[in-house]
Amino acid sequence: MKRIVPIGPYHPLQEEPEFFKLIVEGEKVVDLEINIGYNHRGHEFISQTLTWDQVPFLVERICGICSDSHPYAYVLAVEDIAHITAPPRAQYIRTIIGELERIHSHYLWLGLAGHFIGYNTVWMWVWRYREPLLDLFELIMGNRNHYAINKIGGARRDILPEDYPKIREYLDLLEKKNAMFTNAILDDPVIRGRLENVGVLTKEDAIAYAVTGPTARGSGYACDVRKDDPYDAYDKVDWDEIVFEEGDVLAKAKVRLIECNESIKIVRQCLKNMPEGPIETRVDEIPSGEGIGRHEAPRGEVFHYVRSDGSNMPVRHKVRAPSYMNIASNVIAVKGYSIADAALVLAAVDPCYCCTDRTFVYENGKKKYSGQDLLKLSWEKTEKIKRRYKK
Amino acid sequence: MANPRLWGLKKSPWVFHVAAASCNNCDIEILDLLTPRWDIERFGIVLVGSPRHADALLVTGVLNRKNLPRVLRVYEQTPKPCLVIGIGTCTCHTHMFESSYNVVGPYDKYLPIDVYIPGCPPKPESMIMGVVKALKRL
Numbered sequence: 001m002k003r004i005v006p007i008g009p010y011h012p013l014q015e016e017p018e019f020f021k022l023i024v025e026g027e028k029v030v031d032l033e034i035n036i037g038y039n040h041r042g043h044e045f046i047s048q049t050l051t052w053d054q055v056p057f058l059v060e061r062i063c064g065i066c067s068d069s070h071p072y073a074y075v076l077a078v079e080d081i082a083h084i085t086a087p088p089r090a091q092y093i094r095t096i097i098g099e100l101e102r103i104h105s106h107y108l109w110l111g112l113a114g115h116f117i118g119y120n121t122v123w124m125w126v127w128r129y130r131e132p133l134l135d136l137f138e139l140i141m142g143n144r145n146h147y148a149i150n151k152i153g154g155a156r157r158d159i160l161p162e163d164y165p166k167i168r169e170y171l172d173l174l175e176k177k178n179a180m181f182t183n184a185i186l187d188d189p190v191i192r193g194r195l196e197n198v199g200v201l202t203k204e205d206a207i208a209y210a211v212t213g214p215t216a217r218g219s220g221y222a223c224d225v226r227k228d229d230p231y232d233a234y235d236k237v238d239w240d241e242i243v244f245e246e247g248d249v250l251a252k253a254k255v256r257l258i259e260c261n262e263s264i265k266i267v268r269q270c271l272k273n274m275p276e277g278p279i280e281t282r283v284d285e286i287p288s289g290e291g292i293g294r295h296e297a298p299r300g301e302v303f304h305y306v307r308s309d310g311s312n313m314p315v316r317h318k319v320r321a322p323s324y325m326n327i328a329s330n331v332i333a334v335k336g337y338s339i340a341d342a343a344l345v346l347a348a349v350d351p352c353y354c355c356t357d358r359t360f361v362y363e364n365g366k367k368k369y370s371g372q373d374l375l376k377l378s379w380e381k382t383e384k385i386k387r388r389y390k391k
Numbered sequence: 392m393a394n395p396r397l398w399g400l401k402k403s404p405w406v407f408h409v410a411a412a413s414c415n416n417c418d419i420e421i422l423d424l425l426t427p428r429w430d431i432e433r434f435g436i437v438l439v440g441s442p443r444h445a446d447a448l449l450v451t452g453v454l455n456r457k458n459l460p461r462v463l464r465v466y467e468q469t470p471k472p473c474l475v476i477g478i479g480t481c482t483c484h485t486h487m488f489e490s491s492y493n494v495v496g497p498y499d500k501y502l503p504i505d506v507y508i509p510g511c512p513p514k515p516e517s518m519i520m521g522v523v524k525a526l527k528r529l
Binding site for chain 1: 409410412418419422426428457461486487494512
């Protein structure tokens with residue numbers, strides 16, 4: 001008999017309002033319906049009423065976690081229209097902030113994934129070492145989140161030479177702690193039991209659903225804008241693209257953990273080779289035309305399309321966020337697994353509804369299990385595996 | 392003891408987190424409050440999973456047409472008396488989303504908000520201070 005388990009829109013599992021309808025037979029999930037649109041604020045519309053330099057502040061507020069990615073892609077798109085390139089120092093600054101943001105976002109996901117499987121220790125430890133990074137952001141840009149570093153034709157703030165040692169100091173700490181987390185997660189039989197062979201997304205499905213970012217790279221599909229179409233300082237530094245073949249939740253976690261190491265590498269090289277000079281070029285006017293900007297956000301490729309008619313504001317601004325494709329792949333990944341795994345699998349793509357919710361409207365469903373029950377089911381499964389290993 | 396519920400609320404407020412159309416930043420900063428550096432659970436403030444268990448609602452983000460009825464329903468489910476704490480500049484007015492076609496307007500048209508905590512996002516310190524001020528007012 002088929003039953004429906006609703007998750008959302010307001011649910012302790014989720015930070016953001018979204019609605020999943022799990023269609024289950026007994027314990028097994030047979031289908032999934034996704035319903036988004038609770039977060040729709042009309043960014044593309046508002047963007048067309050603001051001037052070129054105001055838009056970065058708006059697109060920054062599409063999403064608070066990838067709040068560097070959207071302005072980054074927008075700025076690249078406008079620079080594409082005006083045929084300007086940022087001065088080298090600005091390019092390095094943007095790259096550094098982009099990579100630091102990746103570390104903060106991956107740590108955020110890792111902590112939440114730990115929470116979902118009932119390992120609050122993982123959550124607390126990981127977020128503890130994310131905190132100094134937010135201090136670093138505050139030091140460089142004056143705010144813990146919403147950095148406002150991107151500007152058409154350059155960067156808004158400089159990274160002062162006296163701040164370099166502080167950044168390096170944090171990177172040293174992080175490198176040690178990242179090794180600790182990687183070992184802790186890969187060696188723990190219970191975490192392995194929960195993550196391994198769960199929510200498998202095959203390479204064929206990954207390509208068919210056009211997933212991007214760590215979700216694709218965890219399924220053996222190498223796609224990374226930083227490698228495929230390098231921008232700013234990404235082709236001037238040496239780093240590796242992390243790809244795992246398995247496609248399960250563990251592979252996605254491994255991709256994210258090891259990517260943090262690569263980010264540390266990139267930031268170190270950028271700090272070492274940071275050129276001197278101005279941090280912005282003068283931009284007098286944006287000619288008519290159209291341009292695109294792509295940036296590899298922590299969740300995948302962010303794509304911005306901007307059209308100009310030569311006036312002081314964009315006439316069309318289109319945003320495509322990575323979670324938009326990644327969420328759709330949940331339909332495949334969650335099928336055939338138990339309800340206890342569903343919470344984890346749905347979270348494995350690191351969904352970001354703030355980024356995604358710009359177009360959809362659907363109907364709401366009925367309530368059966370409460371949200372807390374679902375979280376409890378997930379925690380009980382971890383306990384079961386724990387008991388099995390104790391014997 | 393005039394009102395036992397009010398007494399319970401002041402001792403250890405249990406909070407439920409309602410994200411309307413927010414950018415996620417305030418929500419993450421709320422979760423940050425639970426982690427080792429801030430650790431508000433030592434004051435008895437617990438994030439709960441259901442509005443029916445909550446003494447206070449933490450609302451973030453702007454209200455839009457789709458989530459307005461749901462946010463109101465969450466408010467109706469919360470036992471009264473309850474505190475409503477608006478976190479972020481979005482809850483103070485509509486921030487930069489005023490001209491949007493989908494945003495229905497500021498919170499105070501629909502919900503009685505007790506404390507506004509401005510900031511985009513507010514720092515965890517100011518969130519703690521806001522909650523303390525709200526409790527003092529009771």
